[in-house]
Amino acid sequence: MAGKMIVVTSGKGGVGKTTTVANIGTVLAKKKYSVVMLDADIGLRNLDVVMGLENRIVYNLVDIIEGKCRKQQAMLRDRKLHNLYIIPAAQTREKSAVNPEQMKNLCQELADEFDYVLIDCPAGIEQGFKNAVAGAQTAIVVTTPEVSAIRDADRVIGLLEAGELRDIHLIINRMNHRMVKKGDMMSTEDIISLLAVPLLGVIPESDEVVISTNRGTPLVHDRGSKAGAAFHQIAARLNGEEIALDLEQKVTIMDRVKRFIWS
Amino acid sequence: MNANDSPAILIKANREGFTLVPDPSASFEALVAYLEQRLSESRDFFRHADMTLDLRERPLRTDEISRLHGLLVAKGRVRLVEVKLGEDLSLVLDRPSDRRPPPPKPGPAPAAQDSALVIRNTCRSGIRIVSQSDCVILGDVNPGAEVIAVGDIIIFGNLRGVAHAGATGDRSARIWALSIEPNQLRIADIVAVPPRGSKPTPRRFEIAEIQDNTIEVITL
Numbered sequence: 001m002a003g004k005m006i007v008v009t010s011g012k013g014g015v016g017k018t019t020t021v022a023n024i025g026t027v028l029a030k031k032k033y034s035v036v037m038l039d040a041d042i043g044l045r046n047l048d049v050v051m052g053l054e055n056r057i058v059y060n061l062v063d064i065i066e067g068k069c070r071k072q073q074a075m076l077r078d079r080k081l082h083n084l085y086i087i088p089a090a091q092t093r094e095k096s097a098v099n100p101e102q103m104k105n106l107c108q109e110l111a112d113e114f115d116y117v118l119i120d121c122p123a124g125i126e127q128g129f130k131n132a133v134a135g136a137q138t139a140i141v142v143t144t145p146e147v148s149a150i151r152d153a154d155r156v157i158g159l160l161e162a163g164e165l166r167d168i169h170l171i172i173n174r175m176n177h178r179m180v181k182k183g184d185m186m187s188t189e190d191i192i193s194l195l196a197v198p199l200l201g202v203i204p205e206s207d208e209v210v211i212s213t214n215r216g217t218p219l220v221h222d223r224g225s226k227a228g229a230a231f232h233q234i235a236a237r238l239n240g241e242e243i244a245l246d247l248e249q250k251v252t253i254m255d256r257v258k259r260f261i262w263s
Numbered sequence: 264m265n266a267n268d269s270p271a272i273l274i275k276a277n278r279e280g281f282t283l284v285p286d287p288s289a290s291f292e293a294l295v296a297y298l299e300q301r302l303s304e305s306r307d308f309f310r311h312a313d314m315t316l317d318l319r320e321r322p323l324r325t326d327e328i329s330r331l332h333g334l335l336v337a338k339g340r341v342r343l344v345e346v347k348l349g350e351d352l353s354l355v356l357d358r359p360s361d362r363r364p365p366p367p368k369p370g371p372a373p374a375a376q377d378s379a380l381v382i383r384n385t386c387r388s389g390i391r392i393v394s395q396s397d398c399v400i401l402g403d404v405n406p407g408a409e410v411i412a413v414g415d416i417i418i419f420g421n422l423r424g425v426a427h428a429g430a431t432g433d434r435s436a437r438i439w440a441l442s443i444e445p446n447q448l449r450i451a452d453i454v455a456v457p458p459r460g461s462k463p464t465p466r467r468f469e470i471a472e473i474q475d476n477t478i479e480v481i482t483l
Contacts, residue, residue, distance in 0.1 A: 147406075151388050154405050158387030194405060194423070196385060 003034075003111040006118050006238070007136035009160075011152030013123030015144045016173040019209060019219075021120040022050045023228070024140075026218040027235035029084035033115040036075065037086045038107070040132035041122035042097060045089035052079060052216025053086060062090035065102045071109065080221070085114075095127040100134035107135025125159055133160065138167040140200060140238075144174045145186045154195055169200040171234060176205045199245060201234035203227050271297035274431050276395045276413040280313030280344070281431070285321040298331065301432070302339040304452055308393075308411060308430045315345040322348070379414070386410065386424065406446060415439065425449070428471075438471040443480050450478055 008021045018041075025037045039047035042062060048054045059074035064087070071087075078084035090097065110117045121132035133139065139160050143153040153170075160168055172191055179185035192199055203209075206227040212219040219228040220235075233243050271289040275282045285294050302309065314335060316328065323331070328346060335341040379397035386392060386400060388407025397414035408424035410416055416428045418440035427449035429436025434451040442464060448455045448471050455471075455478035465482045472479060 151407050155388040155407060158389055161384075161387075194403075196403070 003113075003115045003117055004138060005107050005111050005136045006116065006138045006140060007040075007121050007133050008118065008140045008142060009121035009129065009132065009156055010123065010142045010149070011125060011156040012143075012149045015142050015149050016203070016209075017123075017142050018046045018050050018120055019213060020140065020142050020171060020173070020231075020234075021047060021118050022218045023220045023231035024235045024238065025084060025086075025116070025118050026078070026081065026220050027232050028116050028239065029078065029081040030220070031235070031239065032083065033239075034083045034113070035085070035116045035118065036110050036114045037084075037118045037120065038110070039087065039089040039120045040103070040128065041120060042089045042093055042095050042128065042131075043091065044122065045091050047086055047120050048076070048088045049216060050213050051076075051086055051218070053088075054216075057088050060088045060090040061106075062093050062097045065098050065106060071106075095122070095131065098131050100130050103131045104135040125156065129156075129159075133163065133165060136165060138169070139165055140169050140171055141195075141197065142171045142173055143191065143195070145172060145176075145180070145188075145191060147186070150186070150191060150194060157195060157197060168197045169238070170195060170197045171200050172202045174205040175202045200237055201230055201245070203230040203234075270432070272301070274301065276431055280315070281309065281341075282315045282317050284317045285323070287321045289321070291323065291327055295330065295334065298334055299338065302334070302341075305430060305432075308427075309339045309341050312339075312341050313344045314341050315347060316343060317347045319347055379417075380412070385420065388424075404440075404445075412436075426471075434473050436472075439468060441465070441468050443469040443471055448478050448480075453478055 008017050010017050021037055025035045029035045037047060039045050039061065048057060053076045056076050059069040061074065063069045064071055064074050074087050075085040076088065078086070107117055107119065119132050119136055122128035141153050141156055143149045157168055170192070172188060175188065176185055180187045188199070188202055204226050206225070208219055208222065208225045209227050212222065219225055220231050222228050236243050271286050271293045273284040273286070275284065316331065332343045335343050379399050380392070380394035382392060382398070382400045382402070385402035386404045386408040388405055391409045392398060392411065394412040394414070396412070398410055398412035398416050400410065400416070400418045400420065403420035404410055404418055404422045404424040404426065406423045409427070410424065411427040411430050413431050414428070414433070415436050416426050416438045420440065421442040422438070422440035422445050424445060425447045426438050426445060428438045429451040432451050436450055438448060438450065444462070445457060448457070450471065450473050453473060453476065457480070463482075467483045469483065470481045472481070
């Protein structure tokens, strides 16, 4: 049984790659799939912090690749879910410590053991990006509704397509529906018409995301969080479940709330 | 400048690169001045191109040739590969044995010298397409992408990036697209930045062309 190898990338930094990996991984693990999350951002590791596992790191990705430890020694098990693991990046090394061929082999080995291998790609389009995408079959491109992030997402999609990775999905993070309505933000439709890749989901802007990151607990553990619900839907769609994109409905719910407030 | 009526050096594009044909009546200083200006205007376009100097109409002395050569190399990063001195007499400098690689995108190779380059996908940010003749794009040109053609540019999609038609100085070149909302438009030596703000979406298509020394976008 070979698992799915998925890279989460964006080009621009700070758009929510690591948060996306942490949340999607957690949802899939909650669905009883075995999941390993691989932090490919060597030198700027974050995923362990977001998952709240920072203090347990002994070995890392580079140690596995250099043969200093076995894969199992570097894998950290999640605090809540026993079928969710992360492999942290090395903080004191550089991207050049690993090459795409080695990453490809490692991802292949992990895919033999796990249902899902999620790779957290570093920002940029240099060596680190090439390493991260080398092993993936599917790419998730995360963007925010800002022109700079969309421009970078477009470039990354072009590079992925040039690298024969054609299963590309889009997540729009930090969408503020109120600003879109006022015409101050690009709408989902505008972004899709520009980037022309299938949409996996839209995550609303929310303070909860920052809070959960700081606490080191993925948002999807919270019930009643809107952004968490969006991640649940995204992970389900990624898992092949048919869930309609309720872009229209979101607006109508907002409308109803507004009408309620006005009346 | 009166260069548009009769340039001191005619620059012709072909598959192997460019051919420079100096005007027989122009003085050598005029040739140098014109070439210097053209190179500084469109340096990026000529970069790493192979050039042939055609001196069949306007012979030059060897020191003059070497001065032009120095100018091309220093200012335009151009390689002078051949100097044509007469019908059967030419001086091959450093023509590479293999031709320049085909345009960066896969697609059917141009059948003839002046057949258009056809790109069958969307040009995303970071892509640069250079055509030695016309260029046809079946898809959008997104912000951050550049399309440069010696002739016309025809886009069956939205133009949101940079397009440069008539890149070797042809002011009659035009840019066609279903919708033109670019970062910047260039035709020959004229650069235009579209006005800020939204404009109505065209019902059919739009054409950009030069009218009275400015680039006009006509909506159809």
